[in-house]
Every structure is written in structure tokens, then in C-alpha cells.
Amino acid sequence: MRNENEISTDHLTDEELFALAVPPAGAPEPLPVHLSDCVQCSQALVDWKRALSEIGREDGEVIAGRSAEEWRAAEEATLAAIRQAGAPGRRRARTLRWALPAAAVLALFALLIAGRSTKTPAAFDDPSGLSAQDRADDALLRDVDRLASGEDAASGWSELVPDPAGTDATPPAERS
Amino acid sequence: MKPFAAAVFFASLAAASTALPPPDMPEGKWWKRPRVAAEINLSPEQVSRIEGIFSRARPVLIDRKAELEKRQGDLQDALENPNADRRAIASRVEAVEDARAELQKARVLMVLDIRQVLKREQWERLMRMQQEFRRQRRERFGRSLERRRPPADDRPR
Numbered sequence: 632m633r634n635e636n637e638i639s640t641d642h643l644t645d646e647e648l649f650a651l652a653v654p655p656a657g658a659p660e661p662l663p664v665h666l667s668d669c670v671q672c673s674q675a676l677v678d679w680k681r682a683l684s685e686i687g688r689e690d691g692e693v694i695a696g697r698s699a700e701e702w703r704a705a706e707e708a709t710l711a712a713i714r715q716a717g718a719p720g721r722r723r724a725r726t727l728r729w730a731l732p733a734a735a736v737l738a739l740f741a742l743l744i745a746g747r748s749t750k751t752p753a754a755f756d757d758p759s760g761l762s763a764q765d766r767a768d769d770a771l772l773r774d775v776d777r778l779a780s781g782e783d784a785a786s787g788w789s790e791l792v793p794d795p796a797g798t799d800a801t802p803p804a805e806r807s
Numbered sequence: 808m809k810p811f812a813a814a815v816f817f818a819s820l821a822a823a824s825t826a827l828p829p830p831d832m833p834e835g836k837w838w839k840r841p842r843v844a845a846e847i848n849l850s851p852e853q854v855s856r857i858e859g860i861f862s863r864a865r866p867v868l869i870d871r872k873a874e875l876e877k878r879q880g881d882l883q884d885a886l887e888n889p890n891a892d893r894r895a896i897a898s899r900v901e902a903v904e905d906a907r908a909e910l911q912k913a914r915v916l917m918v919l920d921i922r923q924v925l926k927r928e929q930w931e932r933l934m935r936m937q938q939e940f941r942r943q944r945r946e947r948f949g950r951s952l953e954r955r956r957p958p959a960d961d962r963p964r
Binding site: 649653762765779781 | 832834835836839840841842861865868869872875876907910911914941944945947948951952954
């Protein structure tokens with residue numbers, strides 16, 4: 632547990648931002664003092680909330696947009712993957728002889744690609760190089776995006792309807 | 808409970824109307840971010856023209872954002888009033904969504920003007936960067952979501 636002074640000087644971790652974006656069941660977590668001083672962390676929190684909204688919207692669209700054929704194809708693909716994995720205890724020594732080097736090469740490629748692609752996108756929320764006026768304009772544009780696209784309404788309206796099971800972060804499809 | 812039920816009904820309608828994905832546009836003041844500008848080869852002259860477009864749009868955006876927030880405040884007040892009637896709440900929900908539409912219009916027109924300044928390949932590269940940025944943000948978020956999800960045995964039934 633960090634004390635007050637540490638919270639006000641250290642940037643918030645992903646875990647802390649996540650806890651603020653999706654508070655556990657019950658009352659929202661109190662906002663750390665650091666958030667009011669740090670443009671970077673307050674922007675990061677806005678980004679996390681936006682990501683939550685995007686995930687909810689896209690998952691819903693993808694699932695709702697699936698046709699009967701696509702559902703069957705997805706089911707077939709899953710079953711095929713299970714069959715390919717083989718029954719427990721089946722001998723796979725011959726496969727592994729070439730699979731291990733192949734997996735190593737693939738992992739190397741994945742690392743190279745990840746290294747290239749993570750560099751550029753982060754530039755969209757990197758506050759370095761912006762003057763105070765530019766940062767204010769940046770905040771204005773992000774607020775306008777959020778308000779104009781109705782993301783505030785999507786989260787605000789849900790608060791009107793009480794959730795009998797309490798608030799949780801589990802996607803609706805997985806709730807029972 | 809009647810006003811509350813009416814509010815939920817109109818709010819659902821409003822939320823449904825805004826559930827459409829927003830037009831894909833780059834976030835924030837991207838043209839002032841050195842790495843983004845370098846990535847799409849933005850010239851100083853282009854930066855200057857884009858800044859001019861934004862400077863002209865800024866007062867409109869500020870006004871319309873303030874108007875929307877004011878309308879949202881009015882609606883919130885009505886929702887918290889146990890004596891508010893359906894009609895009052897319905898008209899305030901409409902006022903909120905009208906203000907939102909005006910803000911969206913100003914935003915889209917500004918982006919349209921900015922797009923005219925860019926070459927086609929610059930715009931496409933910018934959009935690809937934006938999509939990749941959002942994808943990575945969702946992945947990062949998804950990983951945290953997965954880490955925080957309780958084990959299957961602990962989930963409420």
C-alpha cells in the first residue's frame with residue numbers, strides 16, 4: 632500500500648487506472664490526489680474509460696451481426712481446433728520435432744512486429760511536445776469527441792437503472 | 808415512479824440513437840504531436856493551415872460543448888425532481904440530443920476541412936495509426952479486465 636506522498640508523485644499504474652475506470656462492486660473508488668495534478672494520468676483515465684466504451688460497442692456489434700452461417704463456421708473452427716489438439720495422452724513427439732523451432736521463429740517475428748507497431752500508435756496520447764495551450768486544446772477536442780459521440784450518455788443512462796446483482800466488470804454475455 | 812419510468816424510456820431511446828459508432832477521426836490535437844506529424848510527413852505549412860481551421864472552429868466547439876453540458880444539467884435536475892412530469896423530462900432529453908447533434912455537426916465539419924488540407928495517403932496513414940492505437944488500447948484494457956476477473960468458482964451466479 633502506498634502512502635499519500637507516493638501517490639501524488641508517482642504516475643498511476645494500469646491496475647490503478649483500471650480500478651478507477653471500472654470500480655469494483657459498490658461505491659466508486661476515491662480519486663487519487665495525483666489525478667488532479669497530472670495531465671498525463673487524467674488523460675490516461677479518460678482513455679481507459681473510452682476503451683471500455685469501445686469494447687462494449689464493438690463486442691455488441693460483432694455478436695449481433697453474426698449470421699447463422701458465421702455462427703456455424705465459428706463452431707466448426709472451434710471443434711476443429713479441439714480435434715487438432717488431440718486427445719489427452721496422445722503421442723506427439725514427431726510433431727514437436729519441427730514444431731518447436733517453428734514456434735521459436737514465429738515468436739521472434741511476433742516480437743519484431745510488436746516492437747514496430749507499438750511505437751507509432753502511442754503517439755496519440757503522448758503529451759510531450761505540446762505547449763500548455765495545445766494541451767488545453769487537446770483536452771477540448773477529446774471532450775468534444777466524447778460528448779458528440781454520446782459516450783457520456785451510454786455510461787450515464789445505465790446508472791438510471793439499478794443493477795440487482797450489483798455492478799461488475801463481467802461482459803453481459805458472460806453473466807448468468 | 809412515473810417520471811423515473813419516463814426518463815428511463817426516453818433515455819433508452821436517446822442512448823439507442825447515439826449507439827451508432829462515431830465517425831472514425833483522429834483523437835485530440837494530433838497535428839501538434841511531433842511523432843504523428845513526422846509519421847505522416849506533415850509539412851509546417853499544413854500544420855499552419857490545420858491550426859487555422861481549428862482556431863476558427865474552437866469558439867464554436869466551446870459554445871456548443873457548453874450548451875450541451877447546460878442541457879445535460881437541466882435534464883439531471885429534472886430527473887432528480889420527484890415531481891417532474893413525463894413531458895418536461897421528454898423535452899429535456901430532446902434538448903440534450905439536439906445540442907449533441909449541433910456539437911457533432913461542428914466537429915465533423917471541422918474534421919472535413921482539416922481532411923482537405925491533407926493528401927489522400929496522409930489521411931489514410933493517419934486513420935490507420937488511429938485504428939492501431941485504439942486496437943492496442945482495447946487490448947491493454949482487455950488484459951487488465953482478464954486479470955481482474957475472479958476465478959470461475961468465485962463468480963456470482
